[in-house]
Amino acid sequence: MKKQFNRMRQLANQTVGRAEKTEVLSDDLLQVEKRLDLVKQVTHSTHKKLTACLQGQQGADDREKRSKKLPLTILAQCMVEGAAVLGDDSLLGKMLNLCGETEEKLAQELIQFEFQIEKDVVEPLYELAEVDIPNIQKQRKHLAKLVLDMDSARTRISCPQICTILWPKK
Incomplete structure (x- = not known):
């Protein structure tokens, strides 16, 4: 109980900023x-906003998985299929085929x-946050706890010296 009281007193002293406060903090x-x-x-909100802006499937390392859900890829496939339906000889078919390849x-x-x-950006932000x-x-x-321990040890070391000066043994 006395140990806890001393610990709380030291914490209060450090918080208030008395002269015995350790220089570490x-x-x-x-x-x-x-x-x-x-x-x-x-960093957390920036990470969220950046991942929301990305159009592909985040976290997928495979290009195929990302490209399946990308709107540009879907549009390119529709154009190539439309060109195949119209035939390669027609001017519109050639144009759709060329547009599909460009979209791809x-x-x-x-x-x-x-x-x-x-x-380069999203993963380091996540790591930081x-x-x-x-x-x-x-x-x-942990440093604050160790500083309290150090102050407590200093107090215990200096107390016997003060006590022997004030109340010498007979």
């Missing part, structure tokens, strides 16, 4: 802690672009 570090939450929220190339470029965006920042916050809490 400086004001700059406390300000960084406050900004971490803001950075986490911003555009779809492949879009898929390549989305792969690159996911690799969901892994790195929580680890920093966890380490910060």
Whole structure:
């Protein structure tokens, strides 16, 4: 009980900022802690918005899986099928076939672009928001606990010296 009381008193002293506060927990570090939450929220919302903008199926590593649900690919297939129905000799058939091939190339470029965006932007944002920042916050809490332990040890070390000075043994 006495140990818990001393621990709470030390925590209160550190919070208030008395002179015995350890230098490890400086004001700059406390300000960084406050900004971490803001950075986490911003990266999380940016990640959500970016993944919502991507047209292909996110997370699919296979080009075929992505291209099946892409509107450009579906349109290109319809144009090529329409050209096949009209025949290759007609001018409209040739035009539909050419448009279908162009749409297919555009779809492949879009898929390549989305792969690159996911690799370069979306995955690092997710890593930052969901892994790195929580680890920093966890380490910060652990550091605060260790600082309390260090202050407690300092208090216990200095107490016998003060006690012997104030109340010398007879």
